[in-house]
Amino acid sequence: MDYAVSTHDLTKVYEGKVKALNGVNLKVEPGKIFALLGPNGAGKTTLMRILTTQIKPTSGEAYVFGLNVVRDGAKIRQLIGYVPQEMSVWTDISGYENLLIYAKIYGIPPSKRNELIWSVLEEMGLKEYANNLVRTYSGGMIRRLECACALLIKPKILFLDEPTIGLDPSARKAVWEKLTAFKREYNATIFFNTHYMDEADLYADEIAIINGGRIVASGTSESLKHTLGGEIISLEVENSEYSLKALETLKMNNVISDVIVSESEVNILTQDAESSLPKIMEALRINKVLVKRVSINKPTLDDVFLKYAGTRIETAERISNVRQMRRMIRRG
Ligand SMILES: Nc1ncnc2c1ncn2[C@@H]1O[C@H](COP(=O)(O)OP(=O)(O)OP(=O)(O)O)[C@@H](O)[C@H]1O
Ligand SMILES: [Mg+2]
Numbered sequence: 001m002d003y004a005v006s007t008h009d010l011t012k013v014y015e016g017k018v019k020a021l022n023g024v025n026l027k028v029e030p031g032k033i034f035a036l037l038g039p040n041g042a043g044k045t046t047l048m049r050i051l052t053t054q055i056k057p058t059s060g061e062a063y064v065f066g067l068n069v070v071r072d073g074a075k076i077r078q079l080i081g082y083v084p085q086e087m088s089v090w091t092d093i094s095g096y097e098n099l100l101i102y103a104k105i106y107g108i109p110p111s112k113r114n115e116l117i118w119s120v121l122e123e124m125g126l127k128e129y130a131n132n133l134v135r136t137y138s139g140g141m142i143r144r145l146e147c148a149c150a151l152l153i154k155p156k157i158l159f160l161d162e163p164t165i166g167l168d169p170s171a172r173k174a175v176w177e178k179l180t181a182f183k184r185e186y187n188a189t190i191f192f193n194t195h196y197m198d199e200a201d202l203y204a205d206e207i208a209i210i211n212g213g214r215i216v217a218s219g220t221s222e223s224l225k226h227t228l229g230g231e232i233i234s235l236e237v238e239n240s241e242y243s244l245k246a247l248e249t250l251k252m253n254n255v256i257s258d259v260i261v262s263e264s265e266v267n268i269l270t271q272d273a274e275s276s277l278p279k280i281m282e283a284l285r286i287n288k289v290l291v292k293r294v295s296i297n298k299p300t301l302d303d304v305f306l307k308y309a310g311t312r313i314e315t316a317e318r319i320s321n322v323r324q325m326r327r328m329i330r331r332g
Contacts, residue, residue: 002066004030004157004189005051010060011213012046020046022213023060028206030065030156033183033190035204037197037305039313043213044193045085048161051191052082065156081150085161085193088146091135095126095145098134102149120148124178140164140171144178151182158182160192164199172196176203195313197301207301211309221301228299228307229257230271233280236293240264246287247280255279260306267306269299 005028012021020043028034036044049055050062053073062069064076089098099117108116121127124144134142143163150158163179164172180203183190194200200207201221208218217224237243243259243266250256255276258269270276273296284291297303306312 004028005064005191007062008060010062011058012050013058020213024215026208026215028189028191030189031187032205033203035200035207036193036210037200037207038210042210044210045161048159048193052080052159053077079156081153081155081158083146083150083160083163089134089142089149092133094131094133096130098145099149099152102152106153108152116152120151123151123182124148138171140167140174143167143175147179154186155188157189157191160190162193201301209305209308216308217304224301224304225299228303229269231273232297232299232303233268233270233273233277234295234297235266235291236264237266238290238292240266242287243284243289246283246289250279250283262306262311267303
């Protein structure tokens with residue numbers, strides 16, 4: 001079987017110094033929704049640019065449906081749809097006119113254009129807005145129009161670079177409803193980059209976590225959470241620097257399975273929070289770590305990311321920047 005995507009020890013070094021990808025090995029099966037989850041600068045866009053044949057890897061290999069991204073670029077481009085991270089439609093013309101331009105770029109014969117354009121407008125829920133100027137669209141409608149452009153060639157695989165960044169929850173949901181319906185109808189593969197844990201959790205069949213140009217963990221959401229064990233005790237503490245040492249003995253004695261300290265937060269993985277919590281509190285008290293708040297949760301993808309990347313993904317500031325920029329572009 002040809003994988004929809006496979007990479008072998010893929011690296012990318014920009015300008016001889018910035019190592020954006022550092023030995024990426026990935027396999028994505030056809031017909032799956034695959035999420036590449038990672039923080040700012042992790043290498044997500046770089047990987048997607050290589051897979052969509054826009055830039056070449058520095059070393060290693062990458063294949064899309066068995067085709068080599070360096071040698072078979074033209075063939076790959078006939079199979080893929082791509083929605084870039086940046087805005088990719090014109091705002092001073094209508095949605096229909098944007099699609100017409102893309103149809104011409106893709107070389108779709110004139111006799112087929114009109115029907116195809118209306119079919120993708122329908123698929124993305126934009127039919128009634130087709131003749132309105134894009135600058136009057138909401139952020140979610142613009143993203144759906146960009147997806148519609150990518151769907152014109154009925155791609156076998158759709159690459160989406162942060163498809164819902166900066167959108168509010170209901171607009172994000174609408175984008176995903178349309179994308180999953182498209183995927184079901186055509187049995188297409190979707191490969192998307194995201195910062196949003198919940199999005200990877202909800203929609204992806206498989207997830208890979210990328211950090212610093214390396215895949216640090218991969219699997220289904222359930223299997224990733226499972227690697228963390230039973231429960232997470234999160235503590236907000238003062239002088240967290242002493243907490244690692246304080247909890248060392250408990251870890252050695254298998255009362256707890258792991259400790260991750262991130263600023264004033266201490267996250268402890270344990271099979272059974274009820275029995276380990278008193279021992280944890282005692283160990284912290286002896287070591288003069290002041291506990292301000294305690295919560296017990298089942299592991300989330302956020303915790304998985306914290307474990308494998310050593311930090312939480314910070315999204316708020318970046319999302320507001322993106323939102324502001326797209327708004328400015330839309331207004332012209
Ligand atoms: N054209 C370029 N020239 C030089 N360095 C680059 C270039 N493009 C990206 N980089 C660097 O490579 C690294 C990975 O960038 P990339 O855009 O792939 O990350 P990302 O995961 O998509 O980040 P974001 O979430 O911010 O979009 C970063 O350190 C970035 O600054
Ligand atoms: Mg990016």
